[in-house]
Amino acid sequence: MAATRLIAMHQNAGKSIGQCLSARLDYVTDEEKTRKRNEDEEEEKSKYITSYACNAAIAKEEFMDSRNEYIRITGRQYEGDIIAYQIRQSFKPGEVTPEEANAIGYETAMRFTRGQHQFVCCTHVDKEHIHNHIVYNSVNLHCDKKFRDSWFCGIGLRTLSDMICLEHGLSVIEPYKHKGKKPVYQKSYRQDIRDVINKILAEKPKDFESFISELKKAGFEIKEGKHLAIKSPGRKNFVRFDSLGKDYSAEALKAKFEGSEISKDSRKGKPFDLLIDIQEKIRQGKGKGYINWSQKFNNKAMMKTLLYLNDKGIRSYAELKDKADTSSASFKKITDNLKAVEGRIDKLSNLRKHILAFSKTKAVFEEYKKKRYSKAFFEAHREEITKYRAAKKAFNEYGQKLPTVKEINKEIGGLMQEKKALYKEYYLKRDDNKSLQEAKRNVEMFLQMDNKEADKQKQRIQPVR
Known part of the structure; x- marks a missing residue:
């Protein structure tokens, strides 16, 4: 069971937009709220934080970059504008684990925003009831539109949350029962x-x-x-x-x-459908009625494919194959570049976190050494000493001269701009590549069917010896 609420985030009086975003994201990603400590272990369990199309450690900067890009593209900037949205999702005590709650929150955010907005999903375990805080950017990934809230959005969110809870085997909140005569439904x-x-x-x-x-x-x-x-x-x-x-x-x-x-995300206006391998369906024992229907379906699908190829100016299979192979290689290169950039950002963000933790905990650890590694001192300063040791371990793994925090921030800023440019190219290439690959598959199957029919005709006209 999950109680869900959608909250619009506005700019607070006396604070900048960046400060408002930072305050909210710092709260939802707070380690004290998103971590559980084992009493018998020195190390803490992993944080229950996931994100989509952004890095949770620098989500504020990425949200701000998208907002600035939106203003540059559209020129729209209003007083009292909504800068982000927050979804609160609270679960019945004892009904879910933190891992499952975070997975439900991530799925809720992904399906509610349809994958068009950056978001950070944080599961808080500091209270008896486990609950999610999901903050998503009001600007979409293409930076040309914004999410528009309405009264019905809250109803839709609660309905979606209930559906996902049922899919995960959880209970749902019973509707409020009014007193008086029960209405009759037919x-x-x-x-x-x-x-x-x-x-x-x-x-x-x-x-x-x-x-x-x-x-x-x-x-x-x-x-x-x-x-x-x-x-x-x-x-x-x-x-x-x-x-x-x-x-x-x-x-x-x-x-x-x-x-x-039928694909759940199929939409009207799709360039074409994939052809059906009728011979394979015949081998599976499909009936004559199905065969007749599939032949008509293939004819219509092939006509749509040919219209697509004509629209793209592709006149031969060789040209189609060349374009499809080139598109596939180009799309793979963009995907690999994106993974490399995001991996570098994660590595630098993690290093920055350890550098900051090291500077804050160094004095405590020096005192710990003076106390000859006293167990009582360790218990009193367990968190600081654990962070110090984690930072030292990260520095040793880095294996080279450590950059300053200023240098890291500068490099991350450059990488963020590169990542944004790659994402724009990624979304443009993705749909074109998918259409070309499907068109190539349809043409190949059509030619294969045509060759089979030609072989049958040859067998019919062979003279009897």
């Missing part, structure tokens, strides 16, 4: 149809034609044509399968019998 006409469809699907008919046959036996009338429609006994009008919901559309139902699922 199932809709379409819900009755969905219930019958679910019952027939549970009996596992062998193919789509058998499924339609079972619907007819149940008294339903089916109308075929451009849009498959169904009519219940005693009703006047047909309703389309598409209007029953995305899981009950004719395409989704046929896909179930095919043995695949």
